[in-house]
Amino acid sequence: MSWRRWPRTWASALRGCRVASRRTRSRLEAPTPRPRRQAVMLDTAEYALFSREEMDRRYARARALMEERGIDALVITGEENFQYFAGTCASIALHHSLTRPSVLVLPLDRDPVIITQSKIYILMSTYVSDIVEYFDVLQFPHQVIVDVLKGLSLKRSRVGVELGQEQRMGIPVGAYLALVDVLPTLSFVDAADIVIRLRIVKSREELAYIRRAAEVTSRARQRIFDDGIVPGMTERDVARTMRRLILEEGGDRTSFVHLQLDLPGSKNQFPYERPLTRGMMLGIDAGAYVRMYTVDYPRMATLGEASEAQKRAHRAAREINRRMAEALRPGVKCSDIHRIAVAGIEAAGATVDRPEKLVGSRFGHGQGMLITEPPNINPRDHTVLEPGVVLSTEPGIRLDGVYCLWEDVHVITEDGHEQLTTETEELREIAF
Incomplete structure (x- = not known):
């Protein structure tokens, strides 16, 4: 392919993603879910790789940075970033399979929520108790994520996502654009600096x-x-x-x-x-x-x-x-x-x-x-x-x-x- 055709090709691809996101939006349910109940973090996890104190420190540091940026919640989808915030891995094949994405939502004022295809993979290795399952391998779980975000009743409506340098989202581009389209009251902003500042300093x-x-x-x-x-x-x-x-x-x-x-x-x-x-x-x-x-x-x-x-x-x-x-x-x-x-x-x-x-x-x-x-x-x-x-x-x-x-x-x-x-x-x- 000639380099002169690259801009046109990329533009076509982006238009395709937006069309896909509009189609996905039309399939999403309209009713606003009830506010989510406050789940309590577990005190123990039999096969946890980190102590509960370690995970609490990570969340506290993240929330301090979120407060500085005026961000209500982080939506974490990248494989390593998910592992960092969950303290475990929900993937059965790491980067070798792109189906079954897992998402962690870290609100500013409450405990995190994990969205994954099968919570049995992580139940014994994470302290997060609020785990939402989905079961469709052919369709991204848009509605589940929409329900979680709406149910959090975010105050400032600013959501941080992994968009910046050396970050890779763990969901399709079209899926991300669909979430942006269907949640017009939320402002999605780059939170790469928060993720990097957290992971750059090791405990x-x-x-x-x-x-x-x-x-x-x-x-x-x-x-x-x-x-x-x-x-x-x-x-x-x-x-x-x-x-x-x-x-x-x-x-x-x-x-x-x-x-x-x-x-x-x-x-x-x-x-x-x-x-x-x-x-x-x-x-x-x-x-x-x-x-x-x-x-x-x-x-x-x-x-x-x-x-x-x-x-x-x-x-x-x-x-x-x-x-x-x-x-x-x-x-x-x-x-x-x-x-x-x-x-x-x-x-x-x-x-x-x-x-x-x-x-x-x-x-x-x-x-x-x-x-x-x-x-x-x-x-x-x-x-x-x-x-x-x-x-x-x-x-x-x-x-x-x-x-x-x-x-x-x-x-x-x-x-x-x-x-x-x-x-x-x-x-x-x-x-x-």
Whole structure:
């Protein structure tokens, strides 16, 4: 398709969504439901992943931010955002199935409401007691959500939804537009800033899962470096082996496995059946999930004895990373850390693969429920670091013709930072 046709195509798609939303609106029932009774949060949940106190703190922080913005309720639909506010997962297949969306409504002045297809999935792992079920897999549950929102009798009629940067709603665009159409007395506004400000600062309970994810990732990767890579293996073989070892070491699943090879397409999530060759520098960039939380960081090895050029590139990347990490503390801006990275690259006599990376890309990012979250170590990200922020330092450089990526994950503390990734920093040499 020619790029000149894109605007017309997008406009047609949007018109189609609006037509669909009008059709949906015509099917919705007109009567206003009675006000919803006040449900009481449960004190215990047998298989909860978080304490009741942890969830109460999340809701209290959210409501304080909602009050600042004059927002009466949040409508949460994104998968990870739903998990954050519900403390559990209602999906049977995470992002691998787009049917059966779940929605959490957090009012300003009462306990949350969950709308999901089958409450039996979450009854034993959430403290939310007000759970509304629906059963149609072919049609989005518009009327259920409309009834819930109308029944809350919102005072200011402002509803926050996930519309901004690095947010993905978990419902179809047409479904969202239909809700906007059928609820003309409500004003739907972007609440991405609220969600980001909440998730960017991790609690002790969240950090415990992230630490475990880093430990699992470290053990799995060192096992594959010890004896898991042999001549005759392909890139796909390495990725599959790493995924298996993450499960064996206690991970629930893998976030991703990227092979850092200086070859076209090596970062593909469907690794090629391309054989490994002696002399390569191989980076395995991967992360284990432990429950809802993951990490993302690589370690490097060579297939055979490392060359002097490979050793120099590895040392230089680690030194740049060290300089960045030393600057991590409360009050520092992400853009400040980016300047330190650029200065370190220049001091090492190294380069980056593409000059635009120095402006538009990043040398690190937040981590937690996803492998990449705000904030970003980018020259235009002026987020001020504060205790509880988890982010990585990630310089990727080319020196003497050798590409090397390094990354560590840190949490900002009251007086500096703590490095969460404690895996060995040596350049492993694999007999090959």
